[in-house]
Amino acid sequence: MPSAETLGMSDIVIPWNEDAKSLLETARKQGYRCYVEATPALLPTV
Known part of the structure; x- marks a missing residue:
């Protein structure tokens, strides 16, 4: 990336x-501000 x-x-x-x-770890190290897209059902795993 x-x-x-x-x-x-x-x-x-x-x-x-x-x-x-x-x-996410890689993107943060590369200087990105990261957002996660998840369905409501997946939120407990984020």
């Missing part, structure tokens, strides 16, 4: 699934 600075944006929305935790 390119850094937030390289893309010229700082926000990213990540759909919640089995890969989301890893992707």
